[in-house]
Amino acid sequence: MESRHGTDPAPDGAAAREVRQRLEEERRARASQLAVLEQAIERAPLEQVEESDHTRRENLRRSLAEIDEALRRLEDGVYGRCEGCREAIPAGRLEILPYVRYCVRCQGRANRALR
Numbered sequence: 649m650e651s652r653h654g655t656d657p658a659p660d661g662a663a664a665r666e667v668r669q670r671l672e673e674e675r676r677a678r679a680s681q682l683a684v685l686e687q688a689i690e691r692a693p694l695e696q697v698e699e700s701d702h703t704r705r706e707n708l709r710r711s712l713a714e715i716d717e718a719l720r721r722l723e724d725g726v727y728g729r730c731e732g733c734r735e736a737i738p739a740g741r742l743e744i745l746p747y748v749r750y751c752v753r754c755q756g757r758a759n760r761a762l763r
Contacts, residue, residue, distance in 0.1 A: 682708040718747035
């Protein structure tokens with residue numbers, strides 16, 4: 649499938665294994681960070697738990713969900729395709745954020761819609 653950014657972005661074979669490995673490494677790292685943070689929150693007296701700790705915990709949970717969704721997209725063969733415009737997400741963007749769902753333009757639209 650052709651797009652204005654090139655060929656179909658869905659990796660296959662060795663490329664798919666590499667993407668899966670990278671996503672799984674990201675998932676393990678975030679899950680570990682979340683476990684440490686949750687233990688710290690649980691052990692700390694309530695008055696010592698900062699609002700930023702709760703925000704960080706929610707951000708880590710959200711990241712884990714996004715990584716799980718990226719793994720699902722990889723399985724479904726649609727990884728690397730923007731969920732907004734259906735165009736290929738540039739490889740550089742996927743390199744920086746391997747679990748990203750949108751191209752930059754559609755991410756901007758999604759961010760504005762949340763405001």
